[in-house]
Amino acid sequence: MILRSVELENFGRFRGQTVEFRRGMNLVIGPNEAGKSTIAESIPAVLFGTDRLEKFKPWGRNSCSAVLFFEGQGRTIQIKRNLITDEVELVEQDDLYHVLSQFSGKVPLRGRSASCREYRALLESLLGVADENLFRATYFFGHQPKEWSGDELAQKLRTLVSGTAETDYGEILDGMLAEHFKLTRHNPWGRDKQRDREYEEVCQQWAELGEQDKQCETETTGSVPVFVEIDSSANIKEQIEKLSQELETDRLEREKGKRYIERVRRQSVEVSETVVPPVVEKKPVPLEITTSKGTLSAQLAAVGLPQNPPRELLELLSEAAKTRQEFAELQQPFAALNNREQKIPLVPWITLFAIIALLSVISAVAWWQHWQVPMVLFGAGVCSSLLLGWGGWRHIERKKALAECRKKRGHLEQKKIVAQKRQADLSERCEALGLPSSAIDLVRVQKLVTAHRELLELWWSDGDLPALENDSRQNAPVSAEITEKPCASADAEEAGYELRQLEARMVEFEVELQQKESRLQALQSQFKEFSTDHRPQIATPGTALHHRKLALEERITVLRKAVNLLAGAVDEFSRSHLVRLNDEASKLLGKITSGRYPALKLDENMAPSIQVDGRRWMPVESFSRGTVDAIYLSLRVALAKVRDDGRSLPLMLDDPFVHLDQKRLATTLNLIDLASADGQLILFSHNLELGKRAARERWHVVPLDGDAVAASNEEGGEHAGQLHLL
């Protein structure tokens, strides 16, 4: 597939001009600012769009568009783009002008619509490339440096095989490793693991703050854990305000209710006075007590306590609190032990052996040179022994420290097992009594018990009353008893019933009110704690530290994963692509150098080396600039071949050898000429001397010197450029 022509309707300094190209070598020649780079840039701009519209939009005009014509394998592809609206039209036709595929739609550079996807998929199937970066990395040659070392060449190649024109995968890997090393000393890549970094410092500060907070909590009983609820101080204030308003309304309601009940009671008394007073016999008011029992149960359920709380509840809760305390106390020594273990220094065996090896070398040299042999040998022996002795002593100390830590850990583990066993027993007992067994539920119940202690005392004091499930049956005979009384009128009964209902509701209301009041009190005390003493000083940095710690952990995880993925991808790329790339580049290099250098290979860092005399491999630093250019050119063409799967899109060279002197330029042009034999090369240059060479070699020339393009178009012939130059 070759680029047959570029039509620049309104593009940069061009108005309705067409630039035609041929297979093989093409030279676009003109002085600076003649529009060479504009033509070169028009190709990716039409294919993918551009974010530099201002550069290409002609001044004072409201249109900017260009058309590309590709040709090859019995097909033509025409792609037209309006760069202002990003409207694209693509038509693929065969030799008989049958339309094979077609697209029309809006495709901005970073568009994500369905039509963008469709266009890119079509572009990829037709030209083998759908990404601007990859297109530039594959087909664009920019200015080359005056001199480049093997490292620079390797870096450039790493950038190109990465799939971008700007970034080298090695730099990315180094950047991520540097960031990781900066964040933590725990790294799997073996660099300086001794010095604490930001993550370790944050952890240390976090642990210290945790201790302060714990002390603070022991001083102020019933306080909340600072790191959990510290952020909610604003919320607490809001809740207090809301609850206070609710309470005010509820209190008014309660007063209203009381007045209403009083009124109903008076009415009830009046009604009962008008009828014959009932004869009240033995058990006078079991009704009130049973109602209290039922109400109590309802109240307990309403506040979240078990409906039938056992008498062992308090004992169980106290044991649960003790166990929790025990677990919390165990956590601190474990953390301290971990910290201590990490701080036990390693013995620098490598350094020691390196020094001993150095001493051995010095001794050997002294022996060989017969220079103060006994003295040197004695000195080296003493130093080595001292170093080994010191290393051994450090090693033993380390072992001892580790053994001590292990012993302490064993004690702690035993304590932990005992606490866990106690916790399990407690859970079993709770479950047997129908109570929740999880620690969170027990804490919740503990809070409720503290808040509603009176209610529970009342419940337990009524132990001689009938069981809860019998309440309804108890109520029934009492009611029946009342209804059976011959002196009770229907009105009195109704009034009494209503009164009882109202009183029950009032009790429930009172309980709710008390609940709210105790909640308000708790919130107010929490808020007070936040705004007094030294807690706020701990709280704010504590929260910030916590967030920072979490953020660092997340970042470290992502960096580790990314480093491993990229390293794996580089290895995989080397395995799967490097052999083919080396083969293609070797073929081309052999052709360009007439068989003098038949083989080229890239190592895992993309550093090229050349085979000399059929056996030795030499790095590129050993070769002349001309040979290095040939190597680079071979690799670029080979890379394009590997990537475009035989489509052979044009290679575009924008003044790549501007720094070369005449002799080197001539050699390089020979290379380019040879490289263009299998495809299409478009060389953009300001060097007018190249015109003569182009005429001699019968290259296709596109002169850019004002009217020349127009003249070329009018004559229409492929040799118009050459004629103009001649």
Add this chain to the structure above:
Amino acid sequence: MTRLLDSARIETLSREESVRGVLVRMVLEQAEHADNEEVLQLENALQLLLTRFKSLGDDVL
């Protein structure tokens, strides 16, 4: 699968004959056998890498 790994951009990159393309293919392959948490980690790592490759424009998601 999450949004980044499902995007058209990732699909295009996965067909490239470059380190970037191999990387995307590897991530997609690993994500197929991973649980949700691992997929999220892979996605975050890929996002970081593609950003560093300057290959992550607005069109990714």
